[in-house]
Amino acid sequence: MGRLLIVAAVAAVFLLDLAVGRIWLSLDDMWQVARHGPGAEHWILVYELRLPRIATAVGAGAAFGLAGGICQSLFRNPLAAPEMLGVTAGASLGAVGLVLAGFQGAVVGLGAGCGAILAVVLLLILAGGAPAVTRLILTGVGISLTASALTGLLLSRADDALAGDAMLWLTGSLNGRHWPQARLIWGALLPLLLLSVAGARWLDRLELGDDLAQSLGVPVRMARMVLILLAAALIAAAVSVTGPVGFVGLMAGPIARSLSRHSGPDLIGAALVGALIMVLADLMVTLTAFRVLLPVGIFTGLLGAPWLIWLLWRDTSERRVM
Amino acid sequence: MSLNIDSISIAYGTHLVIKGLSLTIPKGAVTAIIGPNGCGKSTLLRGIAGLLPLQRGRIVLDENPVAQMRPSALARRLALLPQAPLAPEGIRVQELVTRGRTPWLRPFRPPAAADRDAVERAMHAAGVAEMRHRRVSDLSGGQRQRVWIAMAFAQETEWLLLDEPTTWLDLPHQLEVLHLIRRQSSEASRSMVMTLHDISLAARFADHVIALRDGDLVAQGPAHQVITPEVLKRSFGLKAQVIPDPLHGTPLVLPR
Structure with a gap:
């Protein structure tokens, strides 16, 4: 029920986002585009500019949400963020390094991807495979802090214009995202989503503690390793197309959990909520774009944080009534 | 047909907790493992369930070495309820x-x-x-x-290991849980192995009692053979008198 509602909301905001911009389109305009294809009046606007950007938003939002849902369950902490794996900071370091070296466009995304892979390899080496949860978190946070410090160092020594570009990338943005980015994130998201759903049973059992999970026949170390790699791959793909958009991974999981009737991680729900936050944020970027296009990362925080606080407040006040 | 533990050693890091222990746990019965804190009771259960690697020796479950069984195959024959599971x-x-x-x-x-x-x-x-x-x-x-x-x-599963199933419970609830385990063992003919702190309760509810000290076997057998002043002295360092329980006839421990 809750899930259907989110799907409907994503679809509605998706259409609205498609219609809004410097030129506002009616439903009929969009219908014409769908019917006549490249011959339609607004074809280029819809198909070449808006659709790839919004498709990227939905895909990256879903990837962030899904990665957040996996991390929260894996770390047995509803407020765990995928940033704690250190992958985001690794990706940022890679991307900022390339931006400061004067690169632009897809190469920067590639740098983010390489940084993310390096960070996760480092995490698995330093944490010794997939051991106890606390060691994993501490190692991840250590890597994250180190990579952020190095990023800060690079920024402080860089030339102002390039540092500005790098800062913009670090806020996370959907501006100027086209089909290559949309294809990349969806190409990564779909198989990773299927694998995550397949891994959800492991995730449920790992929440019972390592001993009990093992006693139920879950190969604990391998399961945790696979799930970490899944989350890391999702983050790497999303960060490389949008930059490290904050809060989506943190908020999607708890929001999905409180909307779902079942206990335990709701991975599909987290992915859907992540997608919804991201398109909503993109819509707000478009609506406020009178003078400048603000980066989407600003709105994900502005949107999601009050929502999360409201849900937590509602949950605690309900408990008190019971 | 039973659970055979053949001269196993288990260590946490470099600290050897179980030292060349050999035991046979009978099938279809309720077995209680007793011993002072830190004697390796929980470690033994976790070792049997395949949660800890064996330094030496082997554990054989109905003629199959546990170490060679896949986690899912083992989990259909043997379950462990840890002391503090997470809900x-x-x-x-x-x-x-x-x-x-x-x-x-x-x-x-x-x-x-x-x-x-x-x-x-x-x-x-x-x-x-x-x-x-x-x-x-x-x-x-x-x-x-x-x-x-x-x-x-x-x-x-045919085998169920329970690590301190009665901790943090008051006496009526301890009895409730132990009756439950006893009943399940006879009705579903399952083999139960549990660690217990209360020696008199172990004597009353278990068919077979294993007393440990420092990761080594002190005594094993039926309760009336194991729960004696000598064994309690050697296992727990406890000076106690053992009398027959006036209600159930099982050994009752009276610490001095």
Whole structure:
């Protein structure tokens, strides 16, 4: 029920986002585009500019949400963020390094991807495979802090214009995202989503503690390793197309959990909520774009944080009534 | 047909906790492992369940070495209920008990009719069927422990290891849990192995008692043979008198 509602909301905001911009389109305009294809009046606007950007938003939002849902369950902490794996900071370091070296466009995304892979390899080496949860978190946070410090160092020594570009990338943005980015994130998201759903049973059992999970026949170390790699791959793909958009991974999981009737991680729900936050944020970027296009990362925080606080407040006040 | 432990050693890091221990645990009975804190009771259970690697020796379950069994295959024959399992946030009783079916589930399929039947049987056996829709976090300590035991029952293994199933429970609830384990052992002919702190309760509820000290065997056998002043002295360093329990005839420990 809750899930259907989110799907409907994503679809509605998706259409609205498609219609809004410097030129506002009616439903009929969009219908014409769908019917006549490249011959339609607004074809280029819809198909070449808006659709790839919004498709990227939905895909990256879903990837962030899904990665957040996996991390929260894996770390047995509803407020765990995928940033704690250190992958985001690794990706940022890679991307900022390339931006400061004067690169632009897809190469920067590639740098983010390489940084993310390096960070996760480092995490698995330093944490010794997939051991106890606390060691994993501490190692991840250590890597994250180190990579952020190095990023800060690079920024402080860089030339102002390039540092500005790098800062913009670090806020996370959907501006100027086209089909290559949309294809990349969806190409990564779909198989990773299927694998995550397949891994959800492991995730449920790992929440019972390592001993009990093992006693139920879950190969604990391998399961945790696979799930970490899944989350890391999702983050790497999303960060490389949008930059490290904050809060989506943190908020999607708890929001999905409180909307779902079942206990335990709701991975599909987290992915859907992540997608919804991201398109909503993109819509707000478009609506406020009178003078400048603000980066989407600003709105994900502005949107999601009050929502999360409201849900937590509602949950605690309900408990008190019971 | 039994659980054979053949000169095993288990270490945490460099600290050797179990030192060349050999034991035979009889099938179809209730076995209690007693010994002072830190003597390796829990370590032994975790070693049997394959949670800790063996430094030496081997554990053989009905002629199959445990170390060579796949986790899912082992989980269909032997279950361990750890001392402090974690209940996921917001989980309800029936859902938690259903988790016990994990090793029997087919990949990507919801629980089958056989699984649902097993969950029903387990919930009724443990007396938690009426609270199936309640949140585990809202239950009392005694109720919660019965839910965990129901989960372990639902796994339907021949062997069930329980690590301190009575800790943190008051005496009436300790008795309730032990009666439950005893009844399940005779009705479903399962072999139960549990660690216990209370020696008199171990004597009353177990067919077979194993006394440990410093990771080594002190004595094993029927309660009246094991629970004697000499064994208590050697295992616990406890000076005690042992008299027959006036109600049940089992050994009753009177510490001096």
